[in-house]
Amino acid sequence: MTREQKVSTLIQYLKQENQGYASIPDPIDEGEQRRLLRSLMNVRYPGHASAEYEKLQDELLQEEAEEKGIVTCNDIPVIEQEYPCSEIKNSDRISLWRGDITRLGVDAIVNAANSQLLGCFVPCHGCIDNAIHSAAGIQLRNECAEIMTEQGHEEPIGKAKITKGYNLPAKHVIHTVGPIVGLAVTEKQKEQLKDCYLNCLKLAEKSSLKSIAFCCISTGEFHFPNKLAAEIAVDTVDRFLTKTSIERVIFNVFKEQDFNIYKKLFC
Structure with a gap:
């Protein structure tokens, strides 16, 4: 799965948690997609998420951390x-x-x-x-x-x-x-x-x-x-x-x- 696909899949997971998000359009631009994912994560109230969501989210965030460069x-x-x-x-x-x-x-x-x-x-x-x-x-x-x-x-x-x-x-x-x-x-x-x-x-x-x-x-x-x-x-x-x-x-x-x-x- 490409990064763009991971971001898109994670967006769908979070949108499905709240019916009010159904009307939010999916951006075409990759940067705007990532911004939407971050926004949905930011506004999400505490609560259980599926193992599939967490696995995919963790993969994405760890890839991004490696790309930014880890400083020890x-x-x-x-x-x-x-x-x-x-x-x-x-x-x-x-x-x-x-x-x-x-x-x-x-x-x-x-x-x-x-x-x-x-x-x-x-x-x-x-x-x-x-x-x-x-x-x-x-x-x-x-x-x-x-x-x-x-x-x-x-x-x-x-x-x-x-x-x-x-x-x-x-x-x-x-x-x-x-x-x-x-x-x-x-x-x-x-x-x-x-x-x-x-x-x-x-x-x-x-x-x-x-x-x-x-x-x-x-x-x-x-x-x-x-x-x-x-x-x-x-x-x-x-x-x-x-x-x-x-x-x-x-x-x-x-x-x-x-x-x-x-x-x-x-x-």
Whole structure:
């Protein structure tokens, strides 16, 4: 089965789950077909899917992951090598990498989640929550739903939950909800962001993970100032690494603005 055929078949599976989707036309363009599939995955509520769907979806997502290129810790230098004058104490265990976090083949990547912890339901939204769930597959939302059902309430700010990575190169995803900033950052929000990093690290350590990649928690849709967020992130991680078995922490950035902020902190 070609990739185009896989995408088309998966679209039909998802359309058959909801009668309201019957009127959605099937795009002719291959790119638009893939976009429709992602959209249908994004809006799908948690629930059982057939073994046939999951098998085909997993094949497609793993092929796409291989094509994007999987990046491991061995491919990313530590800041001790890139910024030898850095005052970071654990510069031999911290890295800075700019790129798509769904390419990282590490023990865990961190997802900046919302309080529902079910992923982003906005079709093809540009947030990291959407990107991670789209690359992992519908199983990730299903596992998150199980966690939330058992918990019985929304996820508090600053806590962390761990799931499998499914079709991501990363073995696990650690989900954390950062603070939402209004007109100005409060001291409480600074502590909440610090808690996000600390609790992700503690959970990684408890789960015997050796490598973890952080996104820029709360700096996107949640409007935490980028520079202050990076300062809190670096300070918190560097302090924690002095007393942990975690071997590598990667600060993953996507925007040039964040890349430059972290570089200045390391130089």
